[in-house]
Amino acid sequence: MTVDQIGTDAELEELYRDLSAVDLSPLWTITEQLLTPAPRPRAIPWLWSAATMKPLARRAIQLVPVERGGERRVLSLQNPGLGGLPYAVGTLWGALQCLGPREVAPAHRHSPGAIRFVLEGEGVFTTVDGDACDMHPGDLVLTPSMNWHDHVNGGDGEMFWFDGLDLPMVQALDSIFFEEYPGPGESQPEPAEHNVSERVHAGGTRYVDGAVSGVLSPRHSKLMVYRWADTAAQLDRLAASSDEPLLSVEYADPQTGASVLPTMACAAYRVRAGRRSVPVRRTGNAVHVVFTGHGSSVIDGRRFDWGPGDMFVVPSWSVAEHFTDEAAGEHADVFVVSDAPVLRALGLYREQVLAGPQRPSDTFSPR
Ligand code: GTQ
Numbered sequence: 001m002t003v004d005q006i007g008t009d010a011e012l013e014e015l016y017r018d019l020s021a022v023d024l025s026p027l028w029t030i031t032e033q034l035l036t037p038a039p040r041p042r043a044i045p046w047l048w049s050a051a052t053m054k055p056l057a058r059r060a061i062q063l064v065p066v067e068r069g070g071e072r073r074v075l076s077l078q079n080p081g082l083g084g085l086p087y088a089v090g091t092l093w094g095a096l097q098c099l100g101p102r103e104v105a106p107a108h109r110h111s112p113g114a115i116r117f118v119l120e121g122e123g124v125f126t127t128v129d130g131d132a133c134d135m136h137p138g139d140l141v142l143t144p145s146m147n148w149h150d151h152v153n154g155g156d157g158e159m160f161w162f163d164g165l166d167l168p169m170v171q172a173l174d175s176i177f178f179e180e181y182p183g184p185g186e187s188q189p190e191p192a193e194h195n196v197s198e199r200v201h202a203g204g205t206r207y208v209d210g211a212v213s214g215v216l217s218p219r220h221s222k223l224m225v226y227r228w229a230d231t232a233a234q235l236d237r238l239a240a241s242s243d244e245p246l247l248s249v250e251y252a253d254p255q256t257g258a259s260v261l262p263t264m265a266c267a268a269y270r271v272r273a274g275r276r277s278v279p280v281r282r283t284g285n286a287v288h289v290v291f292t293g294h295g296s297s298v299i300d301g302r303r304f305d306w307g308p309g310d311m312f313v314v315p316s317w318s319v320a321e322h323f324t325d326e327a328a329g330e331h332a333d334v335f336v337v338s339d340a341p342v343l344r345a346l347g348l349y350r351e352q353v354l355a356g357p358q359r360p361s362d363t364f365s366p367r
């Protein structure tokens, strides 16, 4: 209670009981929880290590078949701040997906959009509305809202990739739709030619320089695959022309220059060897997936050490800076997916660069 009291305690309590009994809530008792001076995300900075996730994913490959109904063998990142919700951060789903040799994840479509960033293995293609997109480590594959998609492992090895979905956002907007592929068959027919979107739509600007800018377009990119060799070439080009500690490119729709999906922006970061980025905070949530190299991030005063295949989250308005070890002498490449286009479109995007490096009070120990 922050306002002056006029009646007796008993009268006031009676008023609150009567309000509650008819489904009304007095704002003056909850103002400070609702209108916080700055964002207070329930999700907390967190890291899931590849060393922990991969053996568990392998056990799931042994024990759990990929079938209609379950649809996917996916381990979702469950942020401990979210009270049991299977979300990496409040607005984004993040997960490790795996397919064993010759397995097929059946075709379906849904209103949440998805992106895949390939971590390890060969032999899988994802068919997106009839276009079979081959997946190799470091590639980004899009499966936009309501596009049919299935994953086919035609090879003899396991394959692992990261999934990012706008599922929590679409859920918050009460707009989830899901359909199984009507067939014939559980997956879409394999076309004679793969990677058609690349042949048709790879012309144009597929990358824009800078941190996740996330300019929104209500439609998605028609290019469904961005190859690691092209992403790495962009980072190499920036490294040759700039002295920044952190180099970044955003994957773009080659026709509009906008983010790859209306709801999600994807970026690749390169943290230079022995360098440290300035601490920054932004509105909006981001999931980071380490592709190559080792480094550390300080997020809200806590140090997170990471290496290939590790995944970590930077919730809205958390201060984050990234660095690599001087001694290691190698840079690190990190894939980032965020909800920045939504914040931009709604006029909610803010960014603040902080003065000095954070002095971490502790180091996170992964479970
Ligand atoms: O691969 O279609 O991580 O539908 C979550 C939901 C992956 C997929 C996820 C999905 C998929």
Ligand code: FE2
Pocket (backbone or CB within 6 Å): 108, 109, 110, 114, 149
């Ligand atoms: Fe799906």
